[in-house]
Amino acid sequence: MTSLFSQRKTRQNQPGRETDWKLIARLGGYAKRSRGILVISMILLIPLSLSGAIQPILIGQTISLIRGEPTYEFLGGMSQSEGLNLLAWLLLLTIIIRFIVQAGQGFLVQKVGQKITADIRNDLFHHVTSLAVRFFDRTPVGKLITRLTSDIDALGDVFSTGAIGIISDLFSIGVIAVTMFTLQWKLALMLVLSIFPVTAVIVYFQQQYRVANYKAREELSNLNSKLQENLTGINVVQLFRREEFNADLFRSNNNRYIKAVDKTIFYDSAVSATLEWIALVAIGAVLWFGGQQVVGGTLSFGVLSSFILFAQRLFDPLRQFADKFTAIQAGLTAIERINNLLSESVEIRDPEEHHRQYFTPQKTQSTGEIRFENIYFAYKQGENVLKDLNFTIHPGEKVALVGPTGAGKSSVIRLLCRLYEPNQGRILVDGIDIRDLAQAELRRHIGVILQDGFIFAGDVKSNISLGETYTMDEIRIVAEKTNIASFIEKLPQGYDTELRERGTNLSSGQKQLLAFARVAIRNPKILVLDEATANLDVITEALIQEALERLLEERTAIIIAHRLSTIKNVDKILVLKGGELVEFGSHEELIERQGVYARLYKLQMLGS
Numbered sequence: 168m169t170s171l172f173s174q175r176k177t178r179q180n181q182p183g184r185e186t187d188w189k190l191i192a193r194l195g196g197y198a199k200r201s202r203g204i205l206v207i208s209m210i211l212l213i214p215l216s217l218s219g220a221i222q223p224i225l226i227g228q229t230i231s232l233i234r235g236e237p238t239y240e241f242l243g244g245m246s247q248s249e250g251l252n253l254l255a256w257l258l259l260l261t262i263i264i265r266f267i268v269q270a271g272q273g274f275l276v277q278k279v280g281q282k283i284t285a286d287i288r289n290d291l292f293h294h295v296t297s298l299a300v301r302f303f304d305r306t307p308v309g310k311l312i313t314r315l316t317s318d319i320d321a322l323g324d325v326f327s328t329g330a331i332g333i334i335s336d337l338f339s340i341g342v343i344a345v346t347m348f349t350l351q352w353k354l355a356l357m358l359v360l361s362i363f364p365v366t367a368v369i370v371y372f373q374q375q376y377r378v379a380n381y382k383a384r385e386e387l388s389n390l391n392s393k394l395q396e397n398l399t400g401i402n403v404v405q406l407f408r409r410e411e412f413n414a415d416l417f418r419s420n421n422n423r424y425i426k427a428v429d430k431t432i433f434y435d436s437a438v439s440a441t442l443e444w445i446a447l448v449a450i451g452a453v454l455w456f457g458g459q460q461v462v463g464g465t466l467s468f469g470v471l472s473s474f475i476l477f478a479q480r481l482f483d484p485l486r487q488f489a490d491k492f493t494a495i496q497a498g499l500t501a502i503e504r505i506n507n508l509l510s511e512s513v514e515i516r517d518p519e520e521h522h523r524q525y526f527t528p529q530k531t532q533s534t535g536e537i538r539f540e541n542i543y544f545a546y547k548q549g550e551n552v553l554k555d556l557n558f559t560i561h562p563g564e565k566v567a568l569v570g571p572t573g574a575g576k577s578s579v580i581r582l583l584c585r586l587y588e589p590n591q592g593r594i595l596v597d598g599i600d601i602r603d604l605a606q607a608e609l610r611r612h613i614g615v616i617l618q619d620g621f622i623f624a625g626d627v628k629s630n631i632s633l634g635e636t637y638t639m640d641e642i643r644i645v646a647e648k649t650n651i652a653s654f655i656e657k658l659p660q661g662y663d664t665e666l667r668e669r670g671t672n673l674s675s676g677q678k679q680l681l682a683f684a685r686v687a688i689r690n691p692k693i694l695v696l697d698e699a700t701a702n703l704d705v706i707t708e709a710l711i712q713e714a715l716e717r718l719l720e721e722r723t724a725i726i727i728a729h730r731l732s733t734i735k736n737v738d739k740i741l742v743l744k745g746g747e748l749v750e751f752g753s754h755e756e757l758i759e760r761q762g763v764y765a766r767l768y769k770l771q772m773l774g775s
């Protein structure tokens with residue numbers, strides 16, 4: 168995926184590493200996609216700001232006209248009431264222009280904002296689902312959900328609360344400043360200079376707010392991961408009476424979150440209060456300084472009135488900034504956190520197009536061959552869980568992977584499916600290094616049936632097709648083959664029956680049968696069964712065994728089984744111990760050898 172955010176890896180938990188401008192610039196790529204609307208909304212800023220800057224002048228001229236002070240030339244030849252009428256009409260015109268343009272501009276900016284937010288959400292989802300399993304090993308799901316929902320919402324709020332209008336406010340400040348200088352430079356200079364200390368104070372509070380907000384969002388992520396953990400493991404929580412204990416953990420996390428949020432509220436209020444106070448001081452200064460000039464006869468009362476209005480308008484954008492401050496800061500924190508996630512590099516990538524290989528009958532005489540060559544693999548640096556693995560499984564062979572718990576059986580499968588990369592060595596499928604194959608191509612070739620067949624919320628047929636286009640007939644045939652058709656037909660709506668998330672309305676045996684059908688319909692050359700028959704009762708197991716035998720025909724298969732009685736008929740047995748291949752041969756050969764397998768087998772026979 169080509170995300171518009173850079174691929175540079177950034178460290179997490181460090182607010183303010185990148186400047187806000189850099190973060191905003193990263194949004195630029197997304198904004199470009201809505202270039203047309205953005206240009207129109209920027210052009211609309213011109214009439215909006217001009218009409219806003221003219222209003223104080225018109226009011227000032229009205230006061231000068233009433234008081235008989237000098238006025239602009241265009242009012243020169245008119246009577247007082249004619250001049251007042253004209254000024255009133257002009258004022259009304261500017262009000263109407265502002266009203267229409269402001270509404271239109273606001274609408275367009277929000278539209279762009281929502282488009283940008285939706286694009287980022289899509290990119291983030293795509294990116295997260297492309298990340299290697301290793302990333303998910305170290306990242307709690309709750310944290311990811313916070314990024315995909317709450318952080319994106321915070322970014323969306325910047326647009327929906329109109330906070331993005333700050334750009335037009337800044338433009339207005341510029342127009343007002345220029346207008347003031349053309350009217351009376353001394354008062355203008357005084358007002359413009361007063362902006363600097365205000366900005367310094369705002370920047371200080373803004374930085375503090377930012378740190379506090381980052382912390383608050385981290386705490387929210389933790390809170391969500393706790394929530395997710397408790398909901399996913401609700402059975403264990405209740406069976407082990409962990410409700411109180413977990414509630415305490417949750418409460419203390421919640422308190423930390425509230426404390427962090429309190430800090431953000433403090434800085435938010437501090438900014439509003441400072442701005443309110445400084446705006447009043449500036450108006451006081453205009454009154455004092457300008458008032459003296461009026462008394463001295465160097466300034467008309469009308470111009471002073473204009474400046475009082477200007478003073479208000481000049482601080483208005485800043486005051487608005489204070490109102491929108493929370494949304495903008497939360498938005499920047501969100502961009503930072505989203506950026507961290509989008510910068511997470513995709514560890515397992517498809518090869519370049521020109522270097523990519525495909526499974527074609529021309530290239531591969533045999534189909535379903537698996538070869539591990541000098542494979543070393545570690546989840547954590549320096550702790551090898553697989554060591555110097557070398558073996559070949561020939562096309563059509565059925566091979567069992569056995570060994571004590573933690574020996575590395577599942578890791579072999581994970582490497583074969585390229586969910587992880589080995590640290591050393593290479594894996595060949597049909598003579599092709601799996602790193603030279605597109606992941607989709609490799610995984611189409613391999614059908615995996617895990618212990619717990621995962622069920623998605625949706626109907627039965629979509630749980631078999633999993634988004635691919637199979638006809639109803641194909642689905643029915645495969646269900647027959649895998650002995651699940653009679654069960655499906657007994658369901659209230661047959662193949663259209665809705666299954667709940669994680670298949671809570673199915674038994675584990677039924678889930679397993681569905682997983683069989685799901686793999687069978689894809690007709691893979693290689694089958695991988697990880698304890699696939701572990702969860703079944705005797706009757707279902709018989710059904711499965713029959714379906715399995717049909718499924719195994721003309722396919723290469725790797726079967727992980729703890730119950731050695733189920734794998735006696737396989738062609739070969741690979742025995743792993745401590746990540747090493749210690750024995751390799753048929754059941755009879757290994758029994759004769761009196762080694763690890765023979766001991767394990769004897770123990771199981773005694774047990775049963």
Ligand SMILES: Nc1ncnc2c1ncn2[C@@H]1O[C@H](COP(=O)(O)OP(=O)(O)OP(=O)(O)O)[C@@H](O)[C@H]1O
Pocket residue numbers: 304546547552570571572573574575576577578579
């Ligand atoms: N995601 C992971 N991160 C770190 N270590 C892991 C991870 N998964 C497994 N391990 C470790 O790797 C080793 C091999 O695990 P693996 O799951 O391959 O064993 P296994 O033979 O399949 O075990 P079992 O029969 O109990 O399923 C174990 O010591 C395990 O603790």
